[in-house]
Amino acid sequence: MSTQKYTFSRRNFLRTSALASGGLLVGFNLFTACKPEVKPPVDISKLNFNDFNAFIKIADNGYVTIYSPNPEIGQGVKTSMPMIIAEELDVEWDKVNVAQAPLDTKNYKRQLAGGSQSIRFGWDALRQTGATTKQMLVNAAAAKWSVDASTCKASKGIITNAKGEKLGYGDVVKEAALLEVPENVTLKKPSEYSIIGTDRINVDLENIVTGKPLFGIDFKEKGMLYASVLRPPAFGQELASFDATEAKKIKGVVDVITIGEKVRSFLDQGKFNWTFIMSPTDKVVVIATNTWAAIKGKKALKATWKAAKELESTDKQNEVLNKILVGKDFDIRREDGNVKKAFAEADKVIERTYHSPFLPHNCLEPMNFFANVTDEKVHLIGPVQTPQYAAQGVADMLGRDLKNVHVDMTRMGGGFGRRLYGDFVYEAAEISNAIKKPVKVISTREDDMTTGIYRPAIKYKIAASLKDGKITGYHLKEAAMNSNMYGLIPHFFPAGCIPNYKVSTKNYKSDVTTGAWRAPYTNFLAFAEQAFFDELAQELGKDPVQLRLELLENVKNTKDEKIEYSGERMQNTIKLAAEKGNWGKSREGVYQGFAAYYSHNTHVAEVAEVELKDGYPIVTKVVAAVDCGVVINPTGGINQVQGGVLDGIGHAMYGDLSFNKGVPSNKNFDTYRLIRMNETPQVEVHFVENELSPTGLGEPGLPPAGGAVANAIYKALGNRLYNQPFENELKRIKVPS
Secondary structure, three states, X not given: OOOOEEEOOHHHOOEXXXXXXXXXXXXXXXXXXXXXXXXXXXXXXXXXXXXOOOEEEXXXXXXXXXXXXXXXXXXXXXXXXXXXXXXXXXXXXXXXXXXXXXXOOOOOOOOOXXXXXXXXXXXXXXXXXXXXXXXXXXXXXXXXXXXXXXXXXXXXXXXXXXXXXXXXXXXXXXXXOOOOOOOEEEOOOHHHOOOOOOOOOOOOHHHHHOOOOOEHHHOOOOOOEEEEEEOOOOOOEEEEEXXXXXXHOOOOEEEEEEEOHHHHXXXXXOOOOOHHHOOXXXXXXXXXXXXXXXXXXXXXXXXXXXXXXXXXXXXXXXXXXXXXXXXXXXXXXXXXXXXXXXXXXOOEEEEEEEEEOEEOOOOOOOOEEEEEEOOOOEEEXXXXXXXXXXXXXXXXXXXXXXXXXXXXXXXXXXXXXXXXXXXXXXXXXXXXXXXXXXXXXXXXXXXHHHOOOEEOOEEEEEEEEEEOOEEEEEEEEEEEXXXXXXXXXXXXXXXXXXXXXXXEEEXXXXXXXXXXXXXXXXXXXXXXXXXXXXXXXXXXXXXXXXXXXXXXXXXXXXXXXXXXXXXXXXXXXXXXXXXXXXXXXXXXXXXXXXXXXXXXXXXXXXXXXXXXXXOEEEEEEEEEEEEOOOOOOHHHHHHHHHHHHHHHHHHHHHOOEOEEOOEEOOOOOOOOOOOOHHHOXXXXXXXXXXXXXXXXXXXXXXXXXXXXHHHHHXXXXXXXXOEOOHHHHHHHOOOOO
């Protein structure tokens, strides 16, 4: 990746002549996020910066402030994105301060956190912004010296000329503010990077470990009230009646109201993409002066609920999914060649069925949000992954002008897709609108787990035809509940690798609310397909790694634009994982499993190691190889991959949520099984080195983990696993726990 020239439109580059502090303000149309709040060794509050959105600010003492428009959910964009700007700006990292910007749809595009896309979409814009700002400063210094700007250089916030004279950025900010914005800027070569590719500590780390108020649940405003919402205990129920007599006796409870009318009106408009997760029934809300009183008041409510039809249970749901799989009424998402003919002419056809249950998100910070609805404006504050959608939804729901809906974002204690939908935002807004006071809605853990938005239950049936030692046909059939992400399935591996290839899907409408869950759909599909390919490799007498490498040869030079992954990059990732994971050379008593998958624009391969302890398989190590292009912050990148791998293993091994007449089986962590600290394996991460544009890391490490572990368990026990969680499968085959 050589030095590049970019044209930068003046319309996308906002600048003011001078700040009150004598500084330079440079704004930019940022596609995604940067990072809030890096704490420099000076008191930034004394620099008297003006409060604008979407800009770089440079004070006359050389310190830089970067406003971050995107939400931070733990994916590290608050650290990595400012690193990109600081790199091209050529400023010392310890002189960078970052603050969280509010929602601003005029200056930002894609102001959300989802799909592991922040770095990918922000890469070019952030570099251009930093480089353009630097060039303006260099031009100002050159004018001051009366020399040609091409004879000047900038590094670490210092500009030098051919005579060796020096000026700091702060020395020329006033002059730079009066210059024209350059139309073209030169970006650095990767070999010139001094910040990108180096380890940097998370900018919020000190505040997190010292308990500073960063998260939505920390937010307080003088005079605000607290609300706890009683929702239907079973999916498919509606409120019939309630008695708030006992609730109102609790000290601190100030009122009990119902909400739902505004939401129903909102749903009837049919304008909002995610209204399917909103319950149209009335809900009972306890308003109190503190959280504990609100929760106690909710528990004291006496409510009766009704259902218009039979409530769903897991056995019934599974029965429906099984019927779908054996039926013929499917939507074809992709079809190459002639699968039917390939199966008819095959030496052998192998068919397997895989099942995943519903899963809750289990964010460490329960859902919460603040709203203050007044006649003048609607002020919303809290943790949401999609602030723009939430603002538009609230505006539609309350019949307000969008320009009067103001959203401030806080750091999130986990999102994983749960905070994409903003149902808690609409509840807070409707409550505040009803009581005409500022209020914060807070959910308990039980609220989150029993009235949430879950990963949908899915069944896959995969069949492959074998002839003359090759895979000639492949058919993936999906039966899912409330699926809305079919586009993720058809064009990933093995699309393009097998001449006769077909993907068919069928959706079952359930009363259980479902949505995106970390690495949507691929989180389970990767396990099913990678476990299936392990069986195919065994049937063909081939090494699992070698089979994948051979298949990928068929897609390396594809001209099919629908296929998103790269055969060559996947091959390189697989080879790195096999090398670093010592594939096929493990010591006695260590059983290896392999999986590779592409998702969210990133290629990942993993080698899992399993050992038997008293006959039970224990995952002891995972080696992951990742091709995500340029790695901005290696420390943050490694943490993201490690977290994804552990999350993938934990939920594949233990995650399970069933329903009995619409009621979730688990309400809290005392009964819902998560991976424990003593069960977490060592996770070793290696990045494929290249100079390609960076892609996502928050999700891609998760999908291959389940497949790699399942394949390792097969090596250890001789039993194939087809259903998650594996713990239940191991009990079924009577492995001692």
